[in-house]
Amino acid sequence: MSYEIAMSKRMTHAERRAQLIDVGRRVFARHGFESTSVEEIARAAKVSKPIVYEHFGGKEGLYAIIVDREMNALYERVAASIAEGTARARFEQAVLAFLSYVDDVPDGFSVLTRDAPMTMRGRGMPSVISDLGARVQDIFTEQFKASGYDPKVAPIYAHALIGMVTLVGQWWGNEPKRKFKKEVVASHVAAIGWMGLRHLPTDPERVR
Amino acid sequence: MSYEIAMSKRMTHAERRAQLIDVGRRVFARHGFESTSVEEIARAAKVSKPIVYEHFGGKEGLYAIIVDREMNALYERVAASIAEGTARARFEQAVLAFLSYVDDVPDGFSVLTRDAPMTMRGRGMPSVISDLGARVQDIFTEQFKASGYDPKVAPIYAHALIGMVTLVGQWWGNEPKRKFKKEVVASHVAAIGWMGLRHLPTDPERVR
DNA sequence: ACCGTAAGTTACTTATGAGTAAGTTACCTA
DNA sequence: TAGGTAACTTACTCATAAGTAACTTACGGT
Secondary structure (H helix, E strand, O other), X not given: OOOOXXXXXXXXXXXXXXXXXXXXXXXXXXXXXXXXXXXXXXXXXXXXXXXXHHHHOOHXXXXXXXXXXXXXXXXXXXXXXXXXXXXHHHHHHHHHHHHHHHHHOHHHHHXXXXXXXXXXXXXXXXXXXXXXXXXXXXXXXXXXXXXXXOHHHHHHHHHHHHHHHHHHHHHHHOOOOOOOOHHHXXXXXXXHHHHHHHOOOXXXXXXX | OOXXXXXXXXXXXXXXXXXXXXXXXXXXXXXXXXXXXXXXXXXXXXXXXXXXXXXXXXXXXXXXXXXXXXXXXXXXXXXXXXXXXXXXXXHHHHHHHHHHHHHHOHHHHHHHHOOOOHHHOOOOOXXXXXXXXXXXXXXXXXXXXXXXXXXXXXXXXXXXXXXXXXXHHHHHHOOOOOOOOHXXXXXXXXXXXXXXXXXXXXXXXXXX
C-alpha cells in the first residue's frame, strides 16, 4: 500500500503561528468572535487545541493580534494612497484604497466590522472600525482649521465619512454578483463625499 | 412585622410579554445576541427561565420580535419626518429623526447595529441596519431617474448615506459628555449629504 | 544511530447555557 | 369558599466550549 493521504506536516513555531493567525482570521470572519470556538480554529488548521493556547494564550489573545494586524494593514494602505496628487485625487485614492482592502482581504475587513468582545470595546462601540473615526478626526481637525471652518465639528465629518465608506464596503463586498468595479464605486463615493465637503456652508446650523 | 420587600407581582400574559420584550432589548443591547443568556433576561425580569420559552419559544424568537419592532419604529419615525417641507428640509428632518431615535431608544439602536445571529443575516451582512440600505435604495432610484442621473448607481448612494448617519449615530450616541445637541449634529450631517448629492457630477466616473 | 528538545496529542475538568418535564401557587369566578 | 386555570418555579438533561496536565512523537545536530 498506500496512497499518501494529505498529511499536515510539522511546522516551526513561526510557521504555525502565521498559519493560525491566517486561519483564525477566516474563522472569526465567518462566525464572529463569540460564535467561534478555539476547537474550530484548531480543526481548520489541522492541529489540536492546546497548540492555539501555547501560541496565543487563548481566544482573546489570537483575536487581539488579528485585529491589530488588520487595523494596521488597512491604515497603511490608506496612508500610502494619499502620498501624492491634488486634494481631490488623494481623497478618491483613499476611498479606493479602502475598497481595495475590502476586496483583497475580505476576512480582515469582516473581522473589523463584526462585534468585538467586551474586553476590547471602549464604552458602547460594538465594532472596532469606529476607532478609525478617531484617527481620521485628527487629520480633519487640521484641514478644517486651515479652511476656515469650525474645527470643533470635525469629528462629525470624520465619522460621517468613515461610516459612508464602511457601509458601502460591506454592501459591495457582499454583493453576490459584483455589479460594479471598485474603481466605479470609489468614484461615486468620493464624489458625494468630496462635493459635500467642498460646498459645505460655513455654518450649516444656520441654513435651516 | 414586616416591611414590604419589593415583590414582583404576577402579570397577565400580555403584561409579562411586554415587559420581557422591554427587558430583552436592554440586555441584548448591552451584551449582544450571542453573549446574552435566556437566564440573564429572566433574572432581569424577575422571572424564571421557562417563562421566556413559553412566550417566545426561545432566544431567537424573542430577538426576532425585538428587531422587528425596532426596525419598524425607526422606519416609522423617518417616514413620518419627511411628510412635508422642501426637499432640503425633508432631508435634514430625516437625519434628525434618525438621531432622535438613537437618543430616545438607545437600546433599540444598539440592537440594530450589533451582530445578529447567523439565522438572521442574508449572506455576509453582520448587522441588521444594512437592510435599511435596501429600503432607501428604492426611494433613491426614483429620485435619481427624475434628476437625470443613472439609477443603476442609486444603491451606492443609498448605502453611503445610511452608513454616514449610522456611524455618526453610534459615535454621538456613546459620547460620554454630550458635546453637541442632536439638532446640531443633524444639521452638519445633512449638510454634507445634501451638498454632496446636489453638486454631484452627472458622471463621477469621468471626473478623475 | 542516538538523544535532546521543539512540536504535537489525548484525555480530562469545570463551567455555562439552551431547552424541557413535572409540579406548585395565586387569583378570579360561580 | 371551592376549584379551575393561568402564571409561575424547581430541578433536571444534554451539549458545547474554555482551559490544562500529562504524555508522545518527529527531527536535526553531534
